[in-house]
Amino acid sequence: MTIKKTLLAALAVGVLSVSTLTLSAQTDPMVGGAAMYPTKTIVENAVNSPIHTTLVAAVKAAGLVDTLNSAGPFTVFAPTNDAFAKLPAGTVDTLVKPENKATLTKILTYHVVAGRISSKELSAWIKKGHGKYEMKTVSGGTLTATKVGGKIMLTDEKGGMATVTIADVFQSNGVIHVIDTVLMPN
Structure with missing residues (x-):
């Protein structure tokens, strides 16, 4: 190979590398129209999501900001504002009182499980568990994951169900899976 061809090949690889980096930078998942960055913590990303303002307010009221900013890793099933709006009127206002x-x-x-569980891992565990997988939550309760129509569903201890609407929003200290319903422990 001539020096000219070697330099052109190196330049092409360099351009390809830069293009790949540019594409990677553009593939940060969007949640509620806001980019979620894998270099930020769960809380740092959640505060930028316009569809998680109720969740962020609740996390602050519960004093969980420092915990969810820690190293983790955590898997968070994050209910949207619309999910909180499904609760009976006044529930959120009552819950955030000291x-x-x-x-x-x-x-x-x-809504939090220890570890970083991707949707791919969860789907594999559901399949291995003959259609369902039980997870212990940080609160000590159990969530049951199943797949319905290709979507991951979570069933709480009271029989309530939530659908994962956006999966695999990776953070520096875990992963968020956006859900459409607030899950309730016993």
């Missing part, structure tokens, strides 16, 4: 901090904390930590 006297209800323990209840709020239990509900929020029921």
Whole structure:
């Protein structure tokens, strides 16, 4: 190979590498129209999501900001504002009162599982578990994951169900899976 061809090949590889980096930078998932960056923590990304303002307010009221900013890793099933709006009127306002901090904390930590669980891993575990997989939450409860029509569904201890609407939003300290319903522990 001539020096000219070697230089052209190196230049082509360099351009390809730059193009790949540019594409990677553009593939940060969007949640509610806001980019989620894998270099930021769960809380740092969540505060930028316009569809998670209720969740962020609840996390602050429960005093869980430092926990969800720690190294983790955590898997968070993150209910949207619309998910919280499905609760009976006044529920969120009641839960964020200081006297209800323990209840709020239990509900929020029921949406968190230790470790970084991707949708691919969860799907494999569901298949291996003959159609379902039970996860222990940070609150000590159990969530049951299943697949319905290609979507991951979560069933809480009271029989309520949530659908994962956006999966695999990776963070520096875990992963978020956006869900459409607030899950409730026993």
